[in-house]
Amino acid sequence: MKLTVRSNALLRPRLESPTFRPRLSIRGQLTHLRNTVPPGARKSLRLEPCTRLFEIMDESLIECIHATCSPTACSLSVAKVMEAHRAIDSVVSPSDLSPVQVADIAITSLWLHAEIWRACVTHSFLSASVQTPDTPELRIQYPVEVLGKVAYLLKTLPFASIHGNGRGMGHKLLAVVAAANTVLDLPEPPEEFDGVRSIEEGKVLARQVSAVGQSLVKEQYIRWEAPN
């Protein structure tokens, strides 16, 4: 499976529409750009997005995230899940990336962490143990903590760098919110989160991130670089 197909496979269920054929730009190729590039923006031909990140997300893992894997043939394990989490963490941004690319890698990494957590839910990998220092990603509260990190990035990164990633970014933000909300809306949600003070704060952050995501998914373009 090509990397573009792989990244699309994760986004497509949310992007599918009769008029929109999503493509993320991979390996320096800007593969899809609508005519509605914002005034003043320039097309960048040097977009090198999250190639390595999507190499980590192999096809079987994507099937497991979508719960379309065969129950009898599925080979997903806790070890494989943790390997993917650590591999995502090991991806570092080269220093010459544009602000749009930096935002892309930072948010995409967090989004993929949350997507892998979804596979852990459907594959019953979550740990009931409170003491899981080596596997924080297997805790029920993990997506709320991812949401906290995303909200922090939205506050600290230049908005143009988020906005420049277009509607694909919007769908990633909404996917993180949806994962966090499954926990926040539990009848008896966990009460302690790293980096998020309370359920109430988590719900506030969910609304804030959701608002940004909702505005971005209405954009007509995938990605653009703001002029320097």
Ligand SMILES: [Zn+2]
């Ligand atoms: Zn599976």
